[in-house]
Amino acid sequence: xxxxxxxxxxxxxxxxxxxxxxxxxxxxxxxxxxxxxxxxxxxxxxxxxxxxxxxxxxxxxxxxxxxxxxxxxxxxxxxxxxxxxxxxxxxxxxxxxxxxxxxxxxxxxxxxxxxxxxxxxxxxxxxxxxxxxxxxxxxxxxxxxxxxxxxxxxxxxxxxxxxxxxxxxxxxxxxxxxxxxxxxxxxxxxxxxxxxxxxxxxxxxxxxxxxxxxxxxxxxxxxxxxxxxxxxxxxxxxxxxxxxxxxxxxxxxxxxxxxxxxxxxxxxxxxxxxxxxxxxxxxxxxxxxx
Amino acid sequence: xxxxxxxxxxxxxxxxxxxxxxxxxxxxxxxxxxxxxxxxxxxxxxxxxxxxxxxxxxxxxxxxxxxxxxxxxxxxxxxxxxxxxxxxxxxxxxxxxxxxxxxxxxxxxxxxxxxxxxxxxxxxxxxxxxxxxxxxxxxxxxxxxxxxxxxxxxxxxxxxxxxxxxxxxxxxxxxxxxxxxxxxxxxxxxxxxxxxxxxxxxxxxxxxxxxxxxxxxxxxxxxxxxxxxxxxxxxxxxxxxxxxxxxxxxxxxxxxxxxxxxxxxxxxxxxxxxxxxxxxxxxxxxxxxxxxxxxxxxxxxxxxxxxxxxxxxx
Numbered sequence: 001x002x003x004x005x006x007x008x009x010x011x012x013x014x015x016x017x018x019x020x021x022x023x024x025x026x027x028x029x030x031x032x033x034x035x036x037x038x039x040x041x042x043x044x045x046x047x048x049x050x051x052x053x054x055x056x057x058x059x060x061x062x063x064x065x066x067x068x069x070x071x072x073x074x075x076x077x078x079x080x081x082x083x084x085x086x087x088x089x090x091x092x093x094x095x096x097x098x099x100x101x102x103x104x105x106x107x108x109x110x111x112x113x114x115x116x117x118x119x120x121x122x123x124x125x126x127x128x129x130x131x132x133x134x135x136x137x138x139x140x141x142x143x144x145x146x147x148x149x150x151x152x153x154x155x156x157x158x159x160x161x162x163x164x165x166x167x168x169x170x171x172x173x174x175x176x177x178x179x180x181x182x183x184x185x186x187x188x189x190x191x192x193x194x195x196x197x198x199x200x201x202x203x204x205x206x207x208x209x210x211x212x213x214x215x216x217x218x219x220x221x222x223x224x225x226x227x228x229x230x231x232x233x234x235x236x237x238x239x240x241x242x243x244x245x246x247x248x249x250x251x252x253x254x255x256x257x258x259x260x261x262x263x264x265x266x267x268x269x270x271x272x273x274x275x276x277x278x279x280x281x282x283x284x285x286x287x288x289x290x
Numbered sequence: 291x292x293x294x295x296x297x298x299x300x301x302x303x304x305x306x307x308x309x310x311x312x313x314x315x316x317x318x319x320x321x322x323x324x325x326x327x328x329x330x331x332x333x334x335x336x337x338x339x340x341x342x343x344x345x346x347x348x349x350x351x352x353x354x355x356x357x358x359x360x361x362x363x364x365x366x367x368x369x370x371x372x373x374x375x376x377x378x379x380x381x382x383x384x385x386x387x388x389x390x391x392x393x394x395x396x397x398x399x400x401x402x403x404x405x406x407x408x409x410x411x412x413x414x415x416x417x418x419x420x421x422x423x424x425x426x427x428x429x430x431x432x433x434x435x436x437x438x439x440x441x442x443x444x445x446x447x448x449x450x451x452x453x454x455x456x457x458x459x460x461x462x463x464x465x466x467x468x469x470x471x472x473x474x475x476x477x478x479x480x481x482x483x484x485x486x487x488x489x490x491x492x493x494x495x496x497x498x499x500x501x502x503x504x505x506x507x508x509x510x511x512x513x514x515x516x517x518x519x520x521x522x523x524x525x526x527x528x529x530x531x532x533x534x535x536x537x538x539x540x541x542x543x544x545x546x547x548x549x550x551x552x553x554x555x556x557x558x559x560x561x562x563x564x565x566x567x568x569x570x571x572x573x574x575x576x577x578x579x580x581x582x583x584x585x586x587x588x589x590x591x592x593x594x595x596x597x598x599x600x601x602x603x604x
Binding site: 127138139142143223226230231232233262269270273 | 315542557
């Protein structure tokens with residue numbers, strides 16, 4: 001008897017280690033997680049401890065090479081590139097964060113409502129999602145810029161609308177699988193309200209997948225917002241922003257002073273690579289647990 | 291009706307429905323703008339009464355909203371996209387001078403994606419690991435960053451390629467388009483390579499392939515006969531969708547390399563507040579995207595006998 005109890009208990013203990021956010025995503029996933037934490041910390045406290053005023057223009061020091069005063073040199077207006085990179089991490093992270101937050105809330109609600117009500121509500125939501133899906137994020141943002149003028153708010157709202165279908169589709173298909181499981185029928189028989197079932201039972205069971213895909217969307221949104229700032233439709237000067245700095249550095253490139261564009265590009269690529277890797281690992285994890 | 295006919299009718303119906311909604315959004319955007327449509331279109335420019343009358347006539351501002359949309363849509367079907375506020379010329383004229391450049395860029399990029407992406411994904415052995423690592427890294431590189439780096443290295447420092455413009459046609463244009471097309475295609479190449487490799491790997495684990503391996507059949511034969519055939523359809527479908535996705539990226543790339551296509555014209559027109567042009571280009575992009583998506587979906591379903599016609603391929 002004792003042997004059987006050991007056999008039945010031992011795997012269940014092994015199967016359930018501490019389920020923290022970063023367990024089960026492998027070494028690359030964990031490294032990516034800490035890289036993102038580091039960038040977020042820089043964005044949070046960096047602007048208070050930068051070595052120079054990021055917006056101080058001094059044309060005498062234009063394209064000053066890296067030195068003890070300017071660690072990464074200066075840009076065409078003599079502004080300290082290192083300080084601008086640090087300050088620019090704020091818009092680089094907060095913009096995509098706002099996009100993903102809005103798109104995730106909206107997409108999750110749409111997906112859950114479509115699954116719970118089914119029928120014509122589902123058909124209508126799917127049709128609307130398909131129609132929005134036909135608009136690439138960048139195009140929606142450019143259209144919004146034409147309507148409301150250039151700036152981060154218009155671009156952010158436009159991108160969150162454009163990203164909603166991604167989340168909505170994933171929530172809908174995951175919730176649909178969940179909806180057909182016996183425990184949902186059991187809850188229905190007990191007279192639970194559809195809203196309560198969706199919010200308290202279906203949502204927690206698909207939340208891993210939502211977080212994973214929201215992470216992937218964060219990387220895409222970061223790229224899109226940086227591209228918009230790059231062409232001058234996103235973050236407006238003189239506010240420091242990585243995408244805008246690559247754009248501002250274009251003239252430097254043609255003059256043989258590529259440091260500003262390269263430094264900002266490197267930060268964008270590192271951050272996006274970390275976010276993408278973490279997102280892919282989270283998707284893997286939530287699929288293997290499902 | 292035969293199942294194929296019913297399937298086609300349903301897909302084309304879906305296409306028309308999506309097109310209808312999309313065109314409605316592009317048209318209705320005019321009414322989302324702050325202020326009245328007329329003041330938005332003129333944007334505080336000093337315009338002559340004739341120009342105002344012309345705008346009112348172009349958008350039929352005296353009609354109710356839904357009628358305006360229908361008249362506009364009717365015009366679109368006849369190739370009448372209104373006229374530019376800045377240039378005064380008809381929008382379809384202005385676009386027809388530029389659409390060729392965009393089409394050529396997209397074509398070169400699409401060829402690159404399919405050739406390089408599929409080839410890199412098909413390579414077996416040790417090489418494949420490095421392809422996967424390189425692909426993961428490349429997917430984190432935004433198109434505009436790739437464009438800036440390529441321009442810096444190959445145009446400014448090495449001087450192998452021109453840094454802007456379209457050239458004089460023929461091979462000169464292809465030469466001018468090399469850097470832009472690579473920059474545009476790089477993320478999609480990485481995506482397609484990874485996808486191909488994943489598909490091949492999961493196909494290799496299939497029972498019938500394992501059986502073939504255990505029977506000692508030559509590796510090349512197994513791959514060609516059993517693996518590629520099964521992996522090809524989903525990969526080609528996803529690759530096709532990726533190519534359709536190049537449309538959005540081309541806007542930024544055209545602006546960087548000053549290619550004088552629709553994308554650069556779109557950004558230019560947003561800056562100059564030439565709304566009829568913005569509307570027309572958005573409509574063309576979205577319509578192209580929808581049509582390509584539907585065609586790929588239909589091709590996939592009709593060509594792969596394992597996909598049943600009743601279900602939507604997801």
